[in-house]
Amino acid sequence: MKKKRQLPPGYGDNDDYVLQRDEGRSAPFANTSRPALSKSTWTAPPPSKKKMSAVFLSQEQTQILRLAEEGHSLFYTGSAGTGKSVLLREIIKALRKKHSKNDDAVAITASTGIAACNIGGVTIHSFAGIGLGIESAEDLAQKIRKNKKSSSRWLRTKVLIIDEVSMLDGDLFDKLSRIGSILRKKIQPFGGIQLIVTGDFFQLPPVTKGGAETKFAFEATLWKQAISRTFNLTKVFRQHDQVR
Numbered sequence: 001m002k003k004k005r006q007l008p009p010g011y012g013d014n015d016d017y018v019l020q021r022d023e024g025r026s027a028p029f030a031n032t033s034r035p036a037l038s039k040s041t042w043t044a045p046p047p048s049k050k051k052m053s054a055v056f057l058s059q060e061q062t063q064i065l066r067l068a069e070e071g072h073s074l075f076y077t078g079s080a081g082t083g084k085s086v087l088l089r090e091i092i093k094a095l096r097k098k099h100s101k102n103d104d105a106v107a108i109t110a111s112t113g114i115a116a117c118n119i120g121g122v123t124i125h126s127f128a129g130i131g132l133g134i135e136s137a138e139d140l141a142q143k144i145r146k147n148k149k150s151s152s153r154w155l156r157t158k159v160l161i162i163d164e165v166s167m168l169d170g171d172l173f174d175k176l177s178r179i180g181s182i183l184r185k186k187i188q189p190f191g192g193i194q195l196i197v198t199g200d201f202f203q204l205p206p207v208t209k210g211g212a213e214t215k216f217a218f219e220a221t222l223w224k225q226a227i228s229r230t231f232n233l234t235k236v237f238r239q240h241d242q243v244r
């Protein structure tokens, strides 16, 4: 039976920023209630001899960037073209600068190899050193301990970025969180690592295991504990004729 799609918890909980519930998103691309493509998006800055920043983040993007810099664990989403990737690149830049003394502080990962490539990262499986990740969290943690590279990565990471989270299985999210707690000897989810998670749960779902029912990451037991803020980007930047 087809699973009913639902929004992650936290939508609308947050009063720092407008988190608009976009009811129309259960029928992606076919709904008129989505924000109209903005005409006043961005005009290229005038040519100048001085090096200028190419991106001017919107107010909602800036708000998320600021919270990421302050160390909050957050999830942000938004439909296609709302600038999730652009924002992620800015967050990575800012957090790398913040943790410039530790090269391993910012771990950039995604649920799939292609998505990871797009952001210059690795898959979450590769970061975690879990292989296929079939074993229990305890067994996997034991295995990771024997691998110096993987275990030191877990210990040195301060921020874990996960892109395309819609394709990450909820049980795996819980497992990774427990592994982090075991290896870092801290009870908090992911052993206290800051999480920056993004993706669109209305785009790509997790891969099914031989037809088995999949659990979205936001349905994970530890999702709510691990993610303190949830944001929905609403301003669409991509124009109709723009190719992805």
Ligand SMILES: Nc1ncnc2c1ncn2[C@@H]1O[C@H](COP(=O)(O)OP(=O)(O)OP(=O)(O)O)[C@@H](O)[C@H]1O
Pocket (backbone or CB within 6 Å): 041, 042, 055, 056, 057, 058, 061, 078, 079, 080, 081, 082, 083, 084, 085, 086, 087, 200, 237, 238, 242, 244
């Ligand atoms: N703050 C901004 N100012 C101007 N243009 C922006 C801004 N943010 C994003 N864009 C532009 O909007 C387009 C879509 O951005 P981006 O690819 O980051 O969206 P996305 O949400 O990741 O889309 P998708 O989910 O389809 O991958 C790009 O052309 C990008 O350059």
